[in-house]
Amino acid sequence: MRLLILAGLAAALAAPPALARAFPDPQQKPAPGNEAPQTPIAQAGYSAATNYQLQCRGCHLGSGEGAPRNDTPKMAGFVGNFLRVAGGREFLVRVPGVAQAALSDAQIAELLNWILEPGGMAGASTPANFQPYSAEEVGKVRHNALLNLPGTRAGLIARMREQGLAIEDGMGTP
Numbered sequence: 001m002r003l004l005i006l007a008g009l010a011a012a013l014a015a016p017p018a019l020a021r022a023f024p025d026p027q028q029k030p031a032p033g034n035e036a037p038q039t040p041i042a043q044a045g046y047s048a049a050t051n052y053q054l055q056c057r058g059c060h061l062g063s064g065e066g067a068p069r070n071d072t073p074k075m076a077g078f079v080g081n082f083l084r085v086a087g088g089r090e091f092l093v094r095v096p097g098v099a100q101a102a103l104s105d106a107q108i109a110e111l112l113n114w115i116l117e118p119g120g121m122a123g124a125s126t127p128a129n130f131q132p133y134s135a136e137e138v139g140k141v142r143h144n145a146l147l148n149l150p151g152t153r154a155g156l157i158a159r160m161r162e163q164g165l166a167i168e169d170g171m172g173t174p
């Protein structure tokens, strides 16, 4: 048995290196009709709704319903509550999914406003006096990394609770 394994190993090692493939293949050509260089997403001029589909939907799902199995909280009908507590407005820009999205500051501002504005997925959770984000505001806080995300979020949730807000983030948070 041991001999067989050794013989198999030797055969594998002796396999012609020609079988190895370079990846990605440097000779590979784009598919016909697809020769133009790719446009970076931030320069493609997509709407906020499209940027959401491209950059956020994978985790937050189509209507912001979230996915507790992936630890992704529900934004629909809830996320606007962060604007009701001190530090929450900045938090929404600094969460990694937002701060590190392949979008410009102006596009992030537009996307957050699209989520939070009346008729957006945040629904009635957004306070009535909501002031839209600007590109300048996003630029100022975006690169200020959140070093303790769970702790920061828990603190904000605790402040919401002090105000008697229902924590309907889909995470089963008691």
Ligand code: HEC
Binding pocket: 052, 055, 056, 057, 058, 059, 060, 070, 071, 072, 073, 074, 079, 092, 095, 096, 097, 098, 101, 111, 149, 153, 169
């Ligand atoms: C790779 C998965 C992933 C992607 C992509 C992603 N998010 Fe998130 N998002 C999360 C998770 C998980 C959380 C919970 C906090 C954390 O652990 O980061 C979160 C938290 C948030 C929050 C704070 C709400 C809360 O209840 O904590 C906002 C706002 C948010 N995301 C918006 C976005 C937007 C807008 C995009 C697209 C530009 C995006 N996210 C992309 C996974 C993602």
